[in-house]
Amino acid sequence: MAKLKEMGAIIEASDEQIFVAPTERYKAIDIKTLVYPGFPTDLQQPFTALLTRAEAQVS
Numbered sequence: 001m002a003k004l005k006e007m008g009a010i011i012e013a014s015d016e017q018i019f020v021a022p023t024e025r026y027k028a029i030d031i032k033t034l035v036y037p038g039f040p041t042d043l044q045q046p047f048t049a050l051l052t053r054a055e056a057q058v059s
Contacts, residue, residue, distance in 0.1 A: 003029060003039065003047065007054060028054040 001011055001018070006029050010021040028051065033041045 003031060007050070026050065026054040028056050 001013070004011055004020060007026045008023055009026070010023060012019040012021070031039055031044065031047055031051075033039050033044055
């Protein structure tokens with residue numbers, strides 16, 4: 001959830017469910033898979049698809 005929030009996603013969480021609302025703009029972020037409690041390798045592929053919708057940050 002932290003990476004989704006970093007991207008700008010709107011998240012509503014309760015005891016039994018998590019709702020991620022769509023947004024018009026996602027911010028590009030860096031992801032590095034790590035062992036627990038880091039970012040899980042199983043989520044790398046779905047996040048790669050989501051990141052294709054993100055806007056690049058020009059520095």
